[in-house]
Amino acid sequence: MSEARAGLSGTARHVTVSAPGKVNLSLRVGPPGADGYHPVATVYLAVSLRETVTAIARTDGRVTVGPCPRQVSLVDAHDVPWDERNLAHRAAVHLRTALGLDEATHGVHLDVAKQVPVAGGMGGGSADAAAALLACSVLWETGHTRSELAELAAPLGADVPFAVLGGAAVGLGTGAELTPVAARTPVHLVLVPADAGLSTPVVFGTLDELRRDGHVPEGPAHPEVNQEVVRALTAADPLALATAMDNDLQTPAVALFPDLGDVLDLGLDEGALRGMVSGSGPTLLFVVPDEHSALSLATAVEERTGVRALPVHGPVAGAHVL
Ligand SMILES: C[C@@](CO)(OP(=O)(O)O)[C@H](O)COP(=O)(O)OP(=O)(O)OC[C@H]1O[C@@H](n2ccc(N)nc2=O)[C@H](O)[C@@H]1O
Ligand SMILES: Nc1ncnc2c1ncn2[C@@H]1O[C@H](COP(=O)(O)OP(=O)(O)O)[C@@H](O)[C@H]1O
Numbered sequence: 381m382s383e384a385r386a387g388l389s390g391t392a393r394h395v396t397v398s399a400p401g402k403v404n405l406s407l408r409v410g411p412p413g414a415d416g417y418h419p420v421a422t423v424y425l426a427v428s429l430r431e432t433v434t435a436i437a438r439t440d441g442r443v444t445v446g447p448c449p450r451q452v453s454l455v456d457a458h459d460v461p462w463d464e465r466n467l468a469h470r471a472a473v474h475l476r477t478a479l480g481l482d483e484a485t486h487g488v489h490l491d492v493a494k495q496v497p498v499a500g501g502m503g504g505g506s507a508d509a510a511a512a513l514l515a516c517s518v519l520w521e522t523g524h525t526r527s528e529l530a531e532l533a534a535p536l537g538a539d540v541p542f543a544v545l546g547g548a549a550v551g552l553g554t555g556a557e558l559t560p561v562a563a564r565t566p567v568h569l570v571l572v573p574a575d576a577g578l579s580t581p582v583v584f585g586t587l588d589e590l591r592r593d594g595h596v597p598e599g600p601a602h603p604e605v606n607q608e609v610v611r612a613l614t615a616a617d618p619l620a621l622a623t624a625m626d627n628d629l630q631t632p633a634v635a636l637f638p639d640l641g642d643v644l645d646l647g648l649d650e651g652a653l654r655g656m657v658s659g660s661g662p663t664l665l666f667v668v669p670d671e672h673s674a675l676s677l678a679t680a681v682e683e684r685t686g687v688r689a690l691p692v693h694g695p696v697a698g699a700h701v702l
Contacts (some may be wrong), residue, residue, distance in 0.1 A: 383581075384444035384445065384446045384448070384462070384489060385444070385489060388436055388438065388489055390425060390556035390655065391695035392436050392438070392439075392587055393433050393436075393437040393519065394406070394435060394437065394519070395404060395434070395435050395515045395516075395518045395519045395701060396433070396434040396515065396520075396699060396701065396702045397432070397433050397434075397435075397511040397512075397514045397515040397699055397700065397701055397702065398430045398431070398432050398433075398511065398699070398702050399430060399431050399433070399507040399508070399510040399514070399543050399544070399546075399699040400426035400427060400428070400429070400430050400431075400507060400694075400696050400697070400698065400699075401426075401427055401429045401430065401431070401486065401495075401496035401500060401502040401503055401504055401507055402424050402425060402426050402427060402503045402506075402507075402539065402542060402543065402659075403424075403427055403502065403569065403571075403659065403665045403694070404422045404423065404424060404425075404501075404545075404552060404627060404658065404659045404664075405422075405423045405424075405425050405567075405606075405609050405613070405625050406421070406423040406605075406607065406609045406624070406625060406626050406627070406658070407420060407424060407494040407503070407583070407626070407627045407659060407663050408420060408422070408599065408603035408604065408605075409587060409599050409626055410506060410592070410599045410600055410601050410602060410628065411588070411598065411599060411605060411627065412588060412602060413565050414676065416581075417538075417554050418474050418538075418554075418584055418587075419552075419553065419554070419601065419602060419603060420538075420551065420552070420554065420555050421552055421602075421603040421604055421605045421606070422549075422550070422551040422552075422555055423548070423549075423550055423551075423561065423569060423584075423605070423606060423609045423610060423613070424539075424542045424549050424550075424551055424555075424558075425479055425548050425563070425613075425694040426542070426546040426547055426548070426630045426694050426695050426696050426697070426698060427468060427479075427502075427569065427571070427692040427693065427696060428554045428692045428693050428694065428696050429495050429496050429512055429525065429526045429538075429571070429690060429692050429696075430495060430496075430507070430696075431492065431494055431495060431496055431507040431508050432448070432492075432493040432495075432511065433468055433490055433491065433492050433493075433508055433511035433512050433513070433515050434490070434491040434493075434515065434525055435442065435454075435472070435488050435489075435490055435512065435516050435519045436489045436490075436491065436514035437447065437487070437488060437519060438487030438488055438489050439487065440460065440487055441463075441476075441483050441485070441487040441532070441553070441576045442484070442487045442489075443464055443472050443473055443476075443487060443488055443490075443549040444469075444489045444490070445463070445466045445469040445489070445490040445492060445700055446462050446489070446490075446491060446492070447460070447462065447491075447492060447493075447494070448491040448492060448493035449463070449491070449571070452491075453505060453562070454510065457502075459498045459499065459577060460477075460492075460494070460498055460505075460672050461553055465534065465599065466476065466490075466492075466505075466508070467485065467506065467508050467537065467540075468490045468492055468508040468509055468511070468512035469490065469508040469512075470509065470514045470536060470598070470702050471508075471510070471512040471516070471533070471536055471540075472488050472490060472512050472513075472516045473562065473662050474513075474532070474535065474536055475513055475516050475517060475520075475522070475532065476516075476520075478532055479522060480594060480616065481522075481535050482528075483518060484688055486520055488516055488519060490512050494508070494548060495619075495667035496641045496661055497535050497573035497574075497577075498577055498659070498661035499577025499578060499579065499580075499660040500573050500574070500631070500658070500662065501576060501580075501659030501660040501661045501663050502571070502577065502658055502659065503539040503543055503659065505537035505539045505610075506536075506542070507543040507557035507699075508532065508538050508541070509536045509537060509540045509669065510529075510541075510543035510544040510698070510699045511543075511699050512534060512541055512660045513529050513532065513533055513536075513544065513699070514529055514544065514699040514700070514701065515701075518701055522677060526544055526545065527545070527654070527700065529544050529699075530544040530545050530558070532631060533556075534556040537558050537619055538551075538554040538555035539555060539556075539670040540556070541556045541558055542555070542558060542696050542698075543581040543699060544699050545560070546683070546695065546698025546699070547556040547560055547561070547563070547695045547696075547697070548560070548561040548562075548563045548613055548694065548695040549561055550605050552605070555672050558675045559654055561613055561614065562595075562614040563614035563616070563685065564613070564614055564651050565616040566671075566693040566694065567618065567621065567667070567691075567693060567694055567695075568618070568669070568670055568671050568673065568674045568691070568693050569615070569666060569667060569668065569674065569691075569692050569693065569694070570647070570652065570665070570666040570668060570674050570677045570678045570680055570681065570690065570691055570692075571658070571663055571664070571665055571690040572612035572643055572647070572663065572664040572665075572666070572685075572687060572689045572690075573662075573663045573687070573688070573690070574640070574661075574663065574687075575687070576637075576662070576665075577591075578587065578636060578637060578660055578661050578662045579660075580660040582636070582657075583629050583632050583633055583636065583661065584629070584632075584660070585639045585658040586632035586635060586636055587628060587629060587631070587632040588630055590631060590632055590635065594693075595631075595634075596628075596681075598638065599628060606624060606625075606626060608623075608624035609621060609624045609625060609626075611624075612624055616670050618653060618661050618667055618668070619651040619653055619669075621667060622654035622667040623654070625654060625655055625667070626656075627659075629657060629659065629660050629661065630656060630657040631656060633657045633658065633660060633662060635662030636661075637661065637662045639696060640657065640661065640662055643655075643664055643681075643687075644656075644664060644682065645684065646665065647666040647677065647681060649676055649678075650684075651668070651676075652667060652668055652677055653666075653667045653669065654666070654667045655667075655670060656657035662692040665685065666681075671691070671693070674692075674693075675691050676691070678691045681687065
């Protein structure tokens, strides 16, 4: 048993929450501000690859976090910090502090079962933070609605409010100012994770360098929302969606991880409507017309690369109690 779990009784009160990973169907990035953050205009889609966090009451006032001992994980959770740097841990401490809750009586252990690739540009850590926020809020009976929790989530990371709300949404500012988009039917995608991660700040920094050196055009100070992607989502038109998608972080992600170019070509070769880097990468997303095409593309990619490809769909629900 891990040190963090020692002393937890099997009968302790607990709450389990599921929260989704995401892809960005459009990600337009402006130049960085004084705080280092870049203004974005993005279109998020929550997808059917989810994280699960169980909040277990602790009687000693501590906040602890660890990988779920019962989980057979799809992902390698070794790169995840299982201490106070973990986003789920930070979410619990943030909630306790923001609400002025008594530390002595608001301890918690967080069991995290990961399915979303780590450092893959799919917001897995953000989903853990969103799930921990809701799980602790229910455990500690704070009475917050999901939209109140989404507002509380913003200081934890640009993607965290979206993981609370889920669905599909336009994100402005750092990505945390959300407007829901009503997607008519499911979008079917195949995700191809890479065998290593990419650091989000390094990918943003590489974009800045490529722009400074004139290899990539400058972005506008206030990027505009890709309305064609929004229209394609509301019109349930996968071909229009595939055509309109864009991601300013694709060029820096491929510069840092050149093998991505080959896998993008391979996906197109096997019938995808379009392939693109998900967020800051290196996970790739391929748009396909329907569920059947998703299964056959995933099989073909696996056969040719030996990499596990994941058929998913979206939009799916945000953080909710199981
Ligand atoms: C790029 C995106 C696209 O949705 O996500 P990923 O693809 O990495 O999951 C997001 O903008 C990331 O969201 P998230 O991972 O929550 O970012 P944060 O923790 O807030 O920030 C991590 C770092 O990324 C950079 N950052 C993030 C958001 C933003 N609008 N501008 C930035 O420059 C900053 O260097 C920041 O210190
Ligand atoms: N619960 C968590 N799950 C995954 N990574 C985490 C978590 N908490 C902190 N991290 C750190 O955040 C980094 C990026 O996390 P992640 O959300 O998986 O990727 P991305 O920002 O590309 O979507 C990881 O490399 C890891 O160091």
